[in-house]
Structures are given as C-alpha cells and as structure tokens.
Amino acid sequence: MPSYLSMDKSSLREEYKRLSEVYAEYKAKGLSLNMARGKPGSEQVSLSNDMLDIVTSKTDFKTDDNPDVRNYGGLDGIIEAKRLFAEILDVSPENIFVGGNSSLNMMFDTIGCLMENGAGGEPWNKQGKIKFLCPVPGYDRHFGVTEYYGIEMINIPMDKNGPDMDMVEELVQNDPSVKGIWCIPKYSNPQGITYSDETVRRFAALKPAAKDFRIMWDNAYVIHDISDTPDKLLNIFDELEKNGNEDMVFEFASTSKITFPGAGIAAVAASKNNLELLKKRYTFQTIGYDKINMLRHTMYFKNLDGVLEHMKKHKNILKPKFDLVISMLESELSEYGIIDWIKPNGGYFVSVNVFKGTAKRVVQLCKEAGVVLTGAGATYPYGNDPDDSNIRVAPTYPPLDELKIAMEIFCLSTKMAAVEKLM
Numbered sequence: 001m002p003s004y005l006s007m008d009k010s011s012l013r014e015e016y017k018r019l020s021e022v023y024a025e026y027k028a029k030g031l032s033l034n035m036a037r038g039k040p041g042s043e044q045v046s047l048s049n050d051m052l053d054i055v056t057s058k059t060d061f062k063t064d065d066n067p068d069v070r071n072y073g074g075l076d077g078i079i080e081a082k083r084l085f086a087e088i089l090d091v092s093p094e095n096i097f098v099g100g101n102s103s104l105n106m107m108f109d110t111i112g113c114l115m116e117n118g119a120g121g122e123p124w125n126k127q128g129k130i131k132f133l134c135p136v137p138g139y140d141r142h143f144g145v146t147e148y149y150g151i152e153m154i155n156i157p158m159d160k161n162g163p164d165m166d167m168v169e170e171l172v173q174n175d176p177s178v179k180g181i182w183c184i185p186k187y188s189n190p191q192g193i194t195y196s197d198e199t200v201r202r203f204a205a206l207k208p209a210a211k212d213f214r215i216m217w218d219n220a221y222v223i224h225d226i227s228d229t230p231d232k233l234l235n236i237f238d239e240l241e242k243n244g245n246e247d248m249v250f251e252f253a254s255t256s257k258i259t260f261p262g263a264g265i266a267a268v269a270a271s272k273n274n275l276e277l278l279k280k281r282y283t284f285q286t287i288g289y290d291k292i293n294m295l296r297h298t299m300y301f302k303n304l305d306g307v308l309e310h311m312k313k314h315k316n317i318l319k320p321k322f323d324l325v326i327s328m329l330e331s332e333l334s335e336y337g338i339i340d341w342i343k344p345n346g347g348y349f350v351s352v353n354v355f356k357g358t359a360k361r362v363v364q365l366c367k368e369a370g371v372v373l374t375g376a377g378a379t380y381p382y383g384n385d386p387d388d389s390n391i392r393v394a395p396t397y398p399p400l401d402e403l404k405i406a407m408e409i410f411c412l413s414t415k416m417a418a419v420e421k422l423m
C-alpha cells in the first residue's frame with residue numbers, strides 16, 4: 001500500500017470504503033475498552049500486596065528519629081523515608097520533605113505557597129500577570145494546576161533532547177514575569193523523552209530575570225524503565241551547585257507507580273531555603289503526614305536496591321504491552337506516511353502524532369467503537385493542541401489481549417480519519 005499522501009481521490013474513496021467496513025465489524029461487537037488511564041494494571045498493584053500487612057504484627061513503632069509513628073509529630077516525614085527518597089533521587093536526606101500520598105498534591109501546594117508567600121520577594125499573586133513555561137506535549141494536570149492559579153501558560157516545543165532550550169533561555173532570562181517551568185525530565189509524560197545532559201546543564205545554568213523563578217522538576221518516572229537499555233538523567237542538583245543555583249529547583253517524586261497510586265508516599269527534594277519556605281506553609285496545613293505508610297514502605301523496600309528489584313517486576317509486566325503498541329504502530333501505520341511516534345525506554349505512555357487536524361476525530365471514532373482514549377488536546381495548555389495531532393496512548397492498564405483489540409481500533413480510526421481529511 002502506498003502512502004495515503006500520494007493517493008488520488010478515487011483510490012482514497014475506495015480505501016475509505018474498505019476501512020469503514022472493517023470499522024463497522026468492530027463497532028458491532030459493542031466493546032468497552034480503555035487506553036486513557038495512565039494507571040498500573042491490577043497485576044502491577046498486586047506486586048506490593050505483601051507490604052500491606054508488614055506493620056500489622058509489629059510491636060515497636062519507633063524509628064531512628066521518631067518515638068512512635070502512630071502518633072503526631074514529624075512534619076517532614078520519618079528519616080527512613082527521607083533516606084529512601086534521597087537514594088532514589090540521589091540527593092542528601094536533609095534535602096527531602098516526605099509528604100502524603102501524592103506528589104501532584106505537593107506540586108499544587110508548592111505553587112500555592114509561592115503564590116501566597118513568594119520566594120524571597122513579593123508573593124507571586126501580588127505581582128500582576130505572571131507566566132509559566134509549559135513544554136508540550138505535557139502532563140494535563142500540570143497545566144490544570146497552573147490554570148487554577150490564573151497563571152498564563154506559554155507553550156515550549158519538545159524535541160528529543162527535552163524542551164527547546166533556546167526559547168527557554170530567551171524567555172526566562174529576559175522576561176521577569178516568567179516565574180517557572182514544568183519539567184518531566186525523565187521519560188516525560190507523554191513522549192517518554194529523557195532530557196539530554198546538555199539540556200539539564202542549560203537548565204541549571206539559567207540566569208532568570210525573575211529572582212523568584214522556579215523549576216518544577218517532576219521526576220515521576222525516575223526509575224520506571226521498560227527497556228534493557230534505560231535512559232540516564234543527569235542529577236540537576238549537582239549541576240545547580242556548580243552554578244550557585246540550588247534554590248531554583250523543586251524536585252518531586254512518589255511511589256504511586258512503584259506501590260499503590262493514591263496510597264503511596266510522595267516527596268519533594270529542595271534546597272534548605274526552599275524547604276524552609278514550604279515548611280512555613282505545611283505547618284499550618286497539617287501536623288504531619290501518614291508515617292505508618294512511610295514505615296510500611298521503608299520496611300518493605302529497605303533501600304534503593306529493594307526498590308529497583310521491585311521495578312524489574314513492573315518492567316516484566318509492562319514491556320510486552322509497550323512492545324505490542326510499538327509493533328502495531330509500525331506494522332499497521334508506518335507505511336501510510338500519516339503518523340509519527342517516539343519509542344520510549346520507560347514511563348507510562350506512547351505519544352502519537354496522528355495526521356494533522358485529525359486527533360479529535362480519531363478519539364471520536366475510537367469512542368464510537370468502544371475504545372476510550374485521553375481526550376485530544378489534553379496534552380496541551382488550555383486543552384488546545386494547535387495542530388490537533390497529539391494523542392497520548394496509555395498501554396499500562398488494559399490486559400494484553402484487550403490492549404491488542406484497542407490498538408487495532410486505534411490504528412483503524414487513525415487511518416480513517418486521515419483518509420477522510422485527504423478526501
């Protein structure tokens with residue numbers, strides 16, 4: 001089959017008729033499948049079941065820095081949990097604040113803290129219009145948080161090395177109303193891109209026009225490899241130190257996709273100054289987070305090696321799913337010249353750019369045939385993908401047999417939408 005782009009109208013019409021017949025057959029099956037949710041499958045969450053009763057038979061609830069985890073006290077978490085995150089993020093335990101069950105919650109609070117208290121200067125919400133840079137495509141919840149606080153968002157294109165750093169430098173270093181940027185430096189959501197060493201170095205060496213500029217370094221997929229040749233990310237805090245820029249970054253992580261999403265533990269890594277800033281807010285917000293859950297996690301894993309062993313089990317479940325998606329994109333779609341995608345070495349998504357102007361239509365066709373995808377546009381600020389092209393495919397949740405059917409329908413819908421457009 002030649003590329004659709006070189007087909008004449010009558011061949012396209014013929015092709016459309018053929019595709020529509022196959023589509024009708026799928027539709028008649030009354031399927032109900034889901035490739036929208038970046039959630040671990042049930043087999044994955046079951047990997048951590050043994051952790052659930054690890055503290056029930058315990059009689060001693062002391063930790064190295066806390067007399068009794070069953071009681072109040074310890075705003076920034078138990079030392080064992082700090083040590084664990086410190087190992088995962090390769091920073092010192094003194095630079096860790098362990099919070100509750102969600103890193104997104106900590107990001108929301110961090111922005112809230114900067115809005116209301118500022119970072120050494122005027123509170124952000126007293127400075128008139130302020131802006132955030134948003135590498136695209138990106139994580140819809142980041143954009144949601146920014147929009148919630150009324151911060152203007154500016155799209156920054158991503159390439160295989162990370163965000164367009166020329167554009168980042170230009171805006172950050174010349175516009176004092178630019179207060180921050182969202183970054184998912186490893187296995188980015190949705191593209192699975194890991195920032196190159198040069199990108200990390202350029203971030204660390206920024207000289208912002210705004211003294212209260214902050215980088216939200218969301219390292220949600222820091223150890224979430226699905227390949228035998230995983231990506232490596234340079235440690236931004238090492239680079240920040242070389243530039244005297246330690247206060248510029250808040251780094252986030254959680255065990256949501258290690259143990260239980262919504263019932264894991266989350267942390268922020270930051271400089272002493274930034275942790276002080278956060279603690280001023282957290283002091284009023286809570287007396288302390290769930291230390292029993294922290295203990296459960298640290299008793300279960302013991303150290304980074306324990307976590308990495310566990311991540312291998314996730315990888316064994318996820319790799320066949322990602323392999324299936326990639327091989328179907330290759331075999332079903334690559335010859336038509338209508339899409340591109342990036343093969344990730346980790347993370348939770350495959351980002352597909354379908355034929356320009358057809359992403360919404362692909363999502364609609366899939367939905368009508370019983371396959372739910374993340375809404376088109378969700379990967380852009382304000383839900384607005386200017387090319388109407390990016391679709392985030394989430395292969396982790398459905399079992400392999402369901403994923404295969406869902407992908408068949410996705411590929412079919414992608415072809416139909418492109419042919420419709422070209423006709």
Ligand SMILES: Cc1ncc(COP(=O)(O)O)c(C=O)c1O
Nearest residue numbers: 038102103104139189220254256
């Ligand atoms: C990039 C990114 N950050 C954060 C989160 C949410 O993390 P948590 O469960 O720790 O709030 C997700 C979940 O999909 C994500 O993709």
